[in-house]
Amino acid sequence: MARVPYKEGDLFAVPLRSEGYGIGIVARAAKYGGTFIFGYFFDRAFPVVPSLAEVESLSVADAIYVTKFANHGLKSGEWPILGAAALFERAKWPMPQFFRKEILYGKAAWLVTYDEDRPGRFINEFRCDPSLAGQFPDDFIDFYGAVEIKLSMMLADGRGSRAISTF
Template sequence: MKLPYSEGSVFAVPLRSGGFGIGLVARVAADDSGGVLGYFFGPRREAVPALESVSFLNPRQALRVVRFGDPFLLNGKWPILGMLKNWDRGMWPMPDFVRKDDLTKTAWRVRYSEENLTQAISEAPEPYDSVLERAAVFGAGAVELMLTKLLP
């Protein structure tokens, strides 16, 4: 199946309180699993913006960088605005994540494959109070809730 998005695609995420946040596809799982790495941005917008109005996206300004499932990109619930001009994969890195065991209060820094977003390629001890993003895969609805909380 041909996906309606690719690396560098910019999309709008409807917020549960109204308005929209912005996402950018930084990685797409090569195995057709529907896995995506996305960078997410504010501010909250009242309407779906034109691609030109968000062409300034910068990875350092992302509010969150998470792995997530793509059903809302596939079914059109999240409108795809188009491709970021001058897309350069190297400028949008795959971050490290943290896997925590809350019972033992231990944690590990996890690096995932650039091509297989579910394949951990390395793990190393990490402080339990690490500020790295959790090594989880968000559902599309969870992404909407996350952005709704971040963009009042």
């Protein structure tokens, strides 16, 4: 399998739909590629691609969004990789369980666990109370354009809250 240009702990820039760049970090990625990544996205926007020195102090506390996402933006170079966060420690960037709700009636819900070493690989799921919606990230994979749109909207409307769920 071909190697990919990113690894866990890499910070990267995400082009925002209006102008400027948001920032993300690869928190989980398969060692030898794989299409899906788990990452954190932060509450900061920059008018141009920032340097690694400008963003490497970002922490979990600065994140406004977490998601599993497709790697196309990183693999194609559309999302510039800034470099490895010097103090990245995997344990400090946890991969949570994800929330899935039955769509038709909304009366059933599950907490879903994915493989820490292969973020796209399902491990198990457990039934839970539907009222847990919003307390866990939604269980789906964002394609890179969706990440750009969601992060753009969150930063534009001042969602500096620590909400990690999608909308």
